[in-house]
Amino acid sequence: MKSIIVEDKEYIRKGLISLISSIDADIEIIGECESVQEALIVAKTCKPELVFLDINLSDGTAFDFLEKIDVIDFKIIFITAYEEYALKALKIGAVDYLLKPVDVEELKMALEKVAKLTAADQKNQIVKAKQVFNNEGNHLILSFQDSYQVINLDELIYCESDKGYTTFYCSDGNKYLVSKTLKDFEERLLEANFQRPHQSFMINMKFVDKYDKSGTIYLKNGTKIPVSSRKKESFLSSLFNWNKK
The missing domain is CATH 3.40.50.2300 (Response regulator)
Structure with a gap:
């Protein structure tokens, strides 16, 4: 050859x-x-x-x-x-x-x-x-010690960051904990129509069910996500723009 x-x-x-x-x-x-x-x-x-x-x-x-x-x-x-x-x-x-x-x-x-x-x-x-x-397509790859997990972003409801770790919550009930901060994934997720209404959370806008004006997002799976005061304006702008799509 x-x-x-x-x-x-x-x-x-x-x-x-x-x-x-x-x-x-x-x-x-x-x-x-x-x-x-x-x-x-x-x-x-x-x-x-x-x-x-x-x-x-x-x-x-x-x-x-x-x-x-x-x-x-x-x-x-x-x-x-x-x-x-x-x-x-x-x-x-x-x-x-x-x-x-x-x-x-x-x-x-x-x-x-x-x-x-x-x-x-x-x-x-x-x-x-x-x-x-090139991070094309509608997916994200999570790296673990002995494996790699492919996440379909259409099925990812939200991510939660805590002390250098991030947990990914999916619509099939699975959740994945990785030893990276939310910042490591933010750019990719923003491209996929996720928003960061709070320092500790990124949410998939397609799973937003309701926004309470007191500052709480209700997701379709029942999860409540807080909206920080400094993120409120940008989140609402994203919400109304999403509604127009």
């Missing part, structure tokens, strides 16, 4: 080549690249069947490369130094990846896995992975 390695650190490229040669895999390295721009030229010229693709490159990301290339007619194994970053971007799409430093057994498994994928299957998986990577 003709392959190229897109990785901005030479010692990692050389190490990967050494590992590939040691496992007697049917892999021929026909090119090495260290940037998005270089990878575009080499991929178009050499027409590889497999690309080992680092997520973070000197002039962009792996997904910049995938967006700019005309046709993805090759298989891909991503490379990254950050496990959470890799899983967040890739696991949802079931695209395989290698964690730096690359382990020979993981390399073997990745090659076996990618060999079973058709080009069409992988293309669909890359689209899903890109959406997660």
Whole structure:
């Protein structure tokens, strides 16, 4: 299988080549690249069947490369130094990846896995992975010690922050506690029509049932959310604008 390695650190490229040669895999390295721009030229010229693709490159990301290339007619194994970053971007799409430093057994498994994928299957998986990577689509990924939880934002009722932790309450009755502050999720949630009526809460506007002028929000699941005095004006503006949609 003709392959190229897109990785901005030479010692990692050389190490990967050494590992590939040691496992007697049917892999021929026909090119090495260290940037998005270089990878575009080499991929178009050499027409590889497999690309080992680092997520973070000197002039962009792996997904910049995938967006700019005309046709993805090759298989891909991503490379990254950050496990959470890799899983967040890739696991949802079931695209395989290698964690730096690359382990020979993981390399073997990745090659076996990618060999079973058709080009069409992988293309669909890359689209899903890109959406997660860019926080596109209507979902949020929560990171736990031994797993990652995908939250559908249409089903997320509200979030509550307390002493550096945030709890996510979903319409199916499930709740998830993560060791991050609400601030870490605020930008993403605001994009999804959530509002922060109080320092400790963010709410999904679609689940608002009633607002009591004394300063309390009633959600459709019966939860009462306080509105701080300094947030009252902005919340009411959001509420009335939401009502117009």
